[in-house]
Amino acid sequence: MKLSARQLNRALLARQFLLERSEKAPLEVVEHLVGMQSQVPLSPYVGLWSRVSGFQPAALAATLEDRSAVRLVLMRGTIHLVSARDALLLRPLLKPVLDRVNFTGHNGKQIAGIDPEELAEHGRSLLEEEPRTREDLGKLLQERWPGHQATALAYAVQLLVPLAQIPPRGVWGVAQGRGDHATLHTWLGAESLPAPSITEVVSRYLRAFGPASVQDAQTWSGLTRLSEVFDRLPLRRFTDENGRTLFDHEDSPRPDEDTPAPPRFLPEFDNVALSHADRTRITSPGFNGSSTRGGFTVDGFVSGTWKVAKGTLSLSPYQRLLKRDSALVEAEGHRLLEFVAPGADHAVIFE
Known part of the structure; x- marks a missing residue:
């Protein structure tokens, strides 16, 4: 079955709660979306205001303060707001993506010659002593590796070690807030899942962003070789106007292309516009x-x-x-x- 760009648009809007605002709790919506971009710390608040009926900022701020939600580097090496459960699920799955960001390009050149395990262990020990900003962490790391840039050393640790950027950063009503980091283990009091399921994550991606191609899921996650994961799922196949194969759950919403779509305001870098190889659906x-x-x-x-x-x-x-x-x-x-x-x-x- 062929799906037009408008049909794909309406399907995406429905799953993103942008056709009709949801009555779900903010953290439920964050989990449904498999996280929200949070490079701009307060952007998830605008994103949820457009998606959740009667959304109040305090409801999301409370989840950061009680640690049921957390901000950390995840998909594509960018900061996301996710539930604590998803932080523990996604962080180990995305390690190959974060390693690729870390050891290639400019940052890879800056940390060349340093043993990554030694850097990770030293950075972890510094952050387990107390939360620190990336600037402060970089200065301490530079004492041990004086021939390297402090910013590159701190960024490398942020990619090597699961870290949470902790409140007050990201709390509504707090002007920016200190960008302190703590290890995810220390902050959540839990370890990452030993055997996280990429099949579960791809399935959830389709619930929030489908119908989608393998390339779309790889664009969203930064991971590669996901075709075998799609093959393990009981999915229906479609094609788009350019003949690309798309996959979807049989029971996911696919509204009529003429379904009215009210105007919505999206924050900077909202995943709805960045999570497909072909963005023409939005x-x-x-x-x-x-x-x-x-x-x-x-x-x-x-x-x-x-x-x-x-x-x-x-x-x-x-x-x-x-x-x-x-x-x-x-x-x-x-x-x-x-x-x-x-x-x-x-x-x-x-x-």
Whole structure:
């Protein structure tokens, strides 16, 4: 069966709770999404506001503070917010990805000649003494390896050793917060799973991002050779408009392509726009995936970027919007301002 780009779009939006906001608890949604990008520490709050009915920031902040959720480096070597359970599941599975990031390119050159096991063990011992920022950790590591950059040494430890970036970083209402790191074992009081299931993870990826190809799952995770994992799952096959083979669970939602899709505001680097090899199911012409601004959707597709400063929401559409669409985006924009800038004088402008 062939699926159009619009059918793929509606299927993705439904699974991402972007067609209709979910009544689930925030942490349930985070687990369903297999984590949320958190390179910008507060971005998951906007992502959940767009996905969860009546979302309150304190509900997510509490999960970080009680350690049922945690922020750490995971998919593609980037920081994600995940449940504690998923941190212990995903971190060992993604070790090959993190090793590839660590030992190739610029960072690989910076740590050349250092025994990775010795570096990991020394870094772990320093962080088990007390949580430290990456800057402080780098200075201490440089005392032992004076011929190497402190930033490269600290980054290498962050990839070699499972580390949590701990509160107050990532807590709503705290201006940035110190970027202290602790070992995941110390912070959660638990070890990573000894035999984590990549089959479970791929299955969950399809629940949140499917229908999808093997290449899509590899783009999302950074892992390779996933075709054999797909073969182990009882999946239905589809094709897209370009003839690519897509896989999906039989019972996953695939709404009609004409299902209405209200405008939604996405934070910087939201996985919904970065987790497929072919992004045309969610992007519009003009989107390059590298914008440091958030994106907003029109008719289900990312159609421009946004930023908020001093109670003013500035919108930059990729193309001129119809008046009806502009009105819908503006109305949703005012609701966003009530969330991110309560009590301020609000304005929405199109740049």
